[in-house]
Amino acid sequence: MSQQRQVLQQAGTVEANAVRFDAEKAEQVVEALNLDLAASVVRYHQLRKHNWNVAGPESRELAGFLGEAAAESERHADALARRVAEIGGVPLSGPAAFERHSPIPFEGEDVYDVRSSLANDLEAYGDSIESVSSHIELAESLGDHATGHLLRGHLADLERRASAIDGLLARTSLTDW
Template identity: 55%
Template sequence: MSSQQTIRQEFGTVRENPVRLDEEKAKQSIDALNSDLAATYVLYHQLRKHHWNVDGAEYGQLHDWFGDAAEDAEEAADEMAERVGALGGVPISGPAALEEHSPVDFEGADVYDVRTSMENDLELYGDVIEYFREHVMLVENLGDYATSELFRDRLEELEEDADDLQSFLADDTLVLESATH
């Protein structure tokens, strides 16, 4: 590792951008992107945790679903981070910064039964969806239509996943353990 450290751009600063979005508007878009990027990583880690820990009669289907949903979140995070760079900003990174800037909370390290895990996921999806909706309107009002499109595409995926979770949680889908064995 080099002993000399040269900072090319500090986090929170905005440089001139090639898409010619005014600096103040770019800053607002970058802030929204970084907030949703942090929330997406919280969602990613929670889904990945459930992918690793799912058990029970629907193991195969749920294991695959959690894995696919986590991969979708990771891909979306990458797209948001790249958009931050295109707007002249620095994408948020690192566990502490992600936790500090995320508007949503991770459920924690404990492992829950699959129904509780999925209920927690559905709640988290709902919160993330609300932030994305707010940010679609914000960036559109700023004239940042490309970021709006990115948010809209991700919002559609989030809503589809939330609908899947709601379907999984229907009373007749998950095998419930009987209280009397």
């Protein structure tokens, strides 16, 4: 294996880009998108953990819901990372960077009852909704309408999932779990 490595672009930098988005404006958008990327990855891992550990009479249905939500968070992360690269930035990578930059706090490794897990998921979605909403405004105020469009789609997904979790928490059957 070769020991020679050439850095093509340093993390935390923004370069000229093929979409011709101004590099100074792109720096602000890249910073915002990397926050949302980190949140998507942290949310993905939290949902996955809950999916793996769900138990109780409706565990099959809940595991399916949580698995779909995790897959959606992973798709969001991929789309956000691609957009960061398209506008000349470097997407965050690595667990420490994701945890450090995420507006969603890392839940930890402990396993919680279903109701507590879903409440934590709802809180994570709420944090993401607030972050993405403000980043839509930022991107569009800087003239990055493609990023605004991408984030609007993510916002709709986040709100739909938050609403579904809120509905699950309203069910009395979860008190038995």
